[in-house]
Amino acid sequence: MESKDLRRAGLKVTLPRVKILDILENNVDLHMTAEQVYRSLLDSGEDIGLATVYRVLTQFEAAGLVKRHNFEGGSAVFELDDGGHHDHIVCLECGRVEEFVDEVIEDRQKAIADSLGYKISDHSLILYGSCSRHECPHKAGDD
Amino acid sequence: MESKDLRRAGLKVTLPRVKILDILENNVDLHMTAEQVYRSLLDSGEDIGLATVYRVLTQFEAAGLVKRHNFEGGSAVFELDDGGHHDHIVCLECGRVEEFVDEVIEDRQKAIADSLGYKISDHSLILYGSCSRHECPHKAGDD
């Protein structure tokens, strides 16, 4: 019942919002672009415009329901914000994205910012590489 | 004599390329957008098109002369690639960008990628915050 989350975020519970939140929850392992969410909606038979997807995603971000990331490749990707922070490792070959958290790194970041006289409000750590060593099919989302 | 660098990179030594490389070298402390490089060229009295700036910057990147970063804010920023790696800390208030390297973080990254079965080819670490604690004038490059 994600209507709760919407209400709590101060957003009216509309069909597009529920559907989009739904898609994000059913794809927690993916980091989707607005376009992908849009296509997913069309597949589900929903008649929702791309503009609305962007609008909703942006609202969700402002409401803290979603996080936006600027990986390489033009389009921003979105993922549900579970509240907990984590960094990303992206496979440049198949597009797979995995998450991780490392206390040591988090601590060092704070220390570094501190020594430089900055107060950190946010940070972005993305590792790019290839995961081919275990099981990287061919290409995941290239089309 | 940066013509050397161009030759070495296998690029023909043309005026636009020399001028752009020149600008980047005279602004090592800055991370400029294509637009900023373009304006800088106009200021120098050079009649070089924006398209050329993008083309040259992209070639430089491919040649390893320059690095492109996608900080928040739409436009990509470029900086000379001295060969050595470093991460960035960006002041969201004044736009200042500083660089740093931390062996501990570098090591952890490698270890993490390793444990996840990835082979790292590159990575991006950006800390966002405010530097107001020492001397953050008002706004640096907002215009």
Added chain:
DNA sequence: ATGTATGCAAAACATTTGCACCTGG
């Protein structure tokens, strides 16, 4: 000379916005 680089303008994208209409509470 001659193949490549450049300039300009138009195209291609990603994202945002204006406006009339529809919908949730």
Added chain:
DNA sequence: CCAGGTGCAAATGTTTTGCATACAT
């Protein structure tokens, strides 16, 4: 019913590309 949300299309901003001309070698 009424404010706010949505769809569509047009506008924006960034980066890329096509093509005729100019330049480096």
